[in-house]
Amino acid sequence: MGNKKKLLFLVTEDWYFLSHRLSIALQARKEGFEVIVATRINKGLNELLSHGFKVVPIRMKRSGRSIVGELKTLIEIMGIYLREKPDIAHHVAVKPVLYGSLAALVSKKIKCINAIAGLGFVFSRNDNFRTRLLKKIFLAGYRLAFLSHSSHAIFQNKEDRSFFIKHKILTKKRAVLIPGSGVDISKFSEGPEPEGEIVVMLASRMIWDKGIGELVDATRILKSRGIGFKTVLVGIPDKENPNAVPLKILERWNREKIVEWWGFKKNMPEILRRSHIVVLPSYREGLPKGLIEAASCGKPIIAADVPGCREIVHAGKNGWLVPPQNREILADKMEELIKDSCLRKKMGRYSRQMAAKYFTDKIVINKTMRLYRIVLK
Known part of the structure; x- marks a missing residue:
């Protein structure tokens, strides 16, 4: 792959990265990437460091509702991208996809991979004025996130992928279907049914x-x-x-x-x-x-x-x-x-x-x- 490439994961929580993306990051490191994890630190710092990743703590919250606070988060991520200059930014879940894609516009060299881990509670609710408004806001945000033609999306199911293509958020070529986080079938092995009460x-x-x-x-x-x-x-x-x-x-x-x-x-x-x-x-x-x-x-x-x-x-x-x-x-x-x-x-x-x-x-x-x-x- 030539010079060592930088792969940056932007994830809201350290525990989520460790449970859902660790195996990918370990393989990337094995294949020569420098792996950077930008996330909110809870209890996972030592484990992240033990794998040889560079850790960049961020203050991003999944449920932040303060406009000033959200702007500060966006500026913080922009600063990280300017400083780290990743070759690939792998954004996981709604807020990292939206904020990370905007932050990546600071450099034309950053290639974004946006992991759409489901469409979230807004799209699972019955229609009323509030959810219809939120859906429009989310769709506008996603269109902004995929403005750059170098960005790609990972979808976990066919229906979410079709939804994005149907709404012209991105093309089929840039929409990849990968089945979730995967499972270690040797660790999650089958056994006999337990005895006793069902x-x-x-x-x-x-x-x-x-x-x-x-x-x-x-x-x-x-x-x-x-x-x-x-x-x-x-x-x-x-x-x-x-x-x-x-x-x-x-x-x-x-x-x-x-x-x-x-x-x-x-x-x-x-x-x-x-x-x-x-x-x-x-x-x-x-x-x-x-x-x-x-x-x-x-x-x-x-x-x-x-x-x-x-x-x-x-x-x-x-x-x-x-x-x-x-x-x-x-x-x-x-x-x-x-x-x-x-x-x-x-x-x-x-x-x-x-x-x-x-x-x-x-x-x-x-x-x-x-x-x-x-x-x-």
């Missing part, structure tokens, strides 16, 4: 848009039918998301034994293997990492019939797709899998096959590195 598990951030309310309601319906099982929620509320499930509600559900809330868990392969069925009745996704990991562990999956989930769940083969925000049908499909161990095992085997064929981290790394080489030509 466990239905949802593992994600605790926000309403993940369909947590619908899952709790479906659990109540099945308990009223006398079905024996337990529902487990794994994850913590996202304090910066306006739709976070309040801590007091999670604690109340726990006390009332409606569901078990396990909070944050680090060893997700082991946690997923303690489940029989994995559920995500989300309103919209990019490509949910939790479902890819569940598939890799050989679990049958019930998910909402929405973009992102459709890529992972093939209805009737490795699970069921249910209409979003429909607790009754969700309850019926949960009951079907709770009662049928043979169906669970059959669907679980198909999940594992799908993960190994389409969603490994090696596939994602190879496609991303290929894109880096293309933009540097």
Whole structure:
């Protein structure tokens, strides 16, 4: 690749980079890139430094609402780009894509790769005046982000890619489909079904848009039918998301034994293997990492019939797709899998096959590195 090229990741949170982009950054470093990570530091600094990355702390918040504060963030990112002079800026999620692309205009040499990790809560909400206005603002922002013809986008599902092309935000040639963050299938391995009570598990951030309310309601319906099982929620509320499930509600559900809330868990392969069925009745996704990991562990999956989930769940083969925000049908499909161990095992085997064929981290790394080489030509 000639002289050592600089690859800068702009990500809002250090934990998100470590969980979703670390394997790509490690491969880039192995292939001769100098890797810079510009992110808000929480607890991940030592781990980032241990991998040999240069770390640039930023103050960017996902939910910042102060115009002055947002302008300061944009100026801060511009300063970083002027100082670091990256060859490639890899922006991950909405705000880094918008702000990073604007900041990159300070130099014609910076090639932008914008990772669209789902269209976000604005596009998953029912239409009203506020959401229609927000959609227009977001679309205008994305058009601005892709003004430079040297910028490319990574999409996690076909529907988001088609949406951008349909709205003439960018051309097909600059819109690349890469299946999420990938999964290490040797780490997330399948095992025998656990003995004892059937466990239905949802593992994600605790926000309403993940369909947590619908899952709790479906659990109540099945308990009223006398079905024996337990529902487990794994994850913590996202304090910066306006739709976070309040801590007091999670604690109340726990006390009332409606569901078990396990909070944050680090060893997700082991946690997923303690489940029989994995559920995500989300309103919209990019490509949910939790479902890819569940598939890799050989679990049958019930998910909402929405973009992102459709890529992972093939209805009737490795699970069921249910209409979003429909607790009754969700309850019926949960009951079907709770009662049928043979169906669970059959669907679980198909999940594992799908993960190994389409969603490994090696596939994602190879496609991303290929894109880096293309933009540097």
